[in-house]
Amino acid sequence: MPNDINPSRDARAAASVPGVGSAGSEPLLAEDLMLTLFQPQSGTIAAENTLYYALASALLAELAERGGAEVEARGMRGAIVRAAGDQPTDALLRTAWDYVAEKPRDVQTVLAAVGPSLRAPVLDRLVARGDIRREVRKTLGFIPSTALELGSGRRADLVRAARAVLVDDAQPHPRTAALIALVSASGAMPVLHREIPWTTPTITRAKQFESGNWGAEAAAAAVTRTMTAVITNAIVAAAVLPHS
Template identity: 45%
Template sequence: MPADHGASTLAEDLLLLLFQPDSAPPGPAGATGESTLAHALAGAVLTELGLGRHVRTVPDGVGAIRLEVVAQHPPADDILRHAWDYLARGPRGIPAALDAIGPDLRDPLVDRLVGRGDLRRSHRTALGVVDVETFEDGGSGRRERLLAAVRETVVEGARPQPRIAALAALLSASGTLPQYGPGIPWTAAVVARAKKLEQESWGATATAAAIARTVTAAVAGHL
């Protein structure tokens, strides 16, 4: 039975969506490069800290924003707490925070997805000597549900919940949304809705929306 790790984080949901069962070998990076993956996952972490009101924005004096923690309001989740502790050392610009937080996220997030049963991990030997880690869909159905919610938002124009809007915006900013066809056709209407999600508040607080917009712009800038 899969281990119970509680509610999933936005970064876990994003990584699960980025899992590409048809890639060779199938894996959570899918068609996106590791650098882009790291920044996208870090963007999801920062966005969730904003949605949870664990961080706030402060001006940096040159027209951009920095993030600082809300004192005495750390997140309960260990991965989010690690990012919060980093920001607690002092306000950080979002690009710097993405660079610092992103590289260490993939492995613990994969472990959570495997532990929850969303992914199934196995190993095989390549060329007789190299141990290659491979993944399959775990059969939980959660990836399909998340993808259906994103599809309703960007294809059908449904009004999304903040977390789904954030997922769609991060997929768009990371350049990975086109790989979900034909279910999510890369049409002009879909592109327009996805770009709009990168820039709108979608029901989040003003602070969370400002963080999310800056995060998605920074993720897109790393492509």
């Protein structure tokens, strides 16, 4: 197990703190998601095939949490997302809000339209915060290349909070619950097995979060929970589609 994960710490306290380890404005859920999916040993981001769906889903979940989006489930016809409230001040959240503000749209349509442009700006934010570093290296001694390295302890905090919930059965903060649901739906949970054991109980609990079963303490987050359950279903569906 990596040294930055210490399961002996107060698991319940870690799981209850939103945006742990952040400085300045609280990072978006999409930033937390990408940072959690970042693999320090290889400098890569897990679940690249579904990453843009997952990042767009994180924006929608955050909009729902802030009262900026609503979802209407329509049974076999899928679900419709519509804008609510005022236009967000955050530039990334505006990309999703503006799109659904034009007219209510199918969830899959929103994810496919908003997601592809998100990877670079989300990564740039993580670099700007110091959570990830870009290191310029030379291949064969003269060909420049850029490598990504971990730059702060915030990823460890996020993973520790998720582990507390999935392994130690701590009650989650809604933000941690949404993060777990999105990581699980992206198919990346097995990649985290050195930090969060990939066992049958862990799999079962993660799937519960995908379906919106977050426990009693997250009951106040009903809108976010519903949105997350709908969009994680969309991510899972996208994962079985052929990729060009």
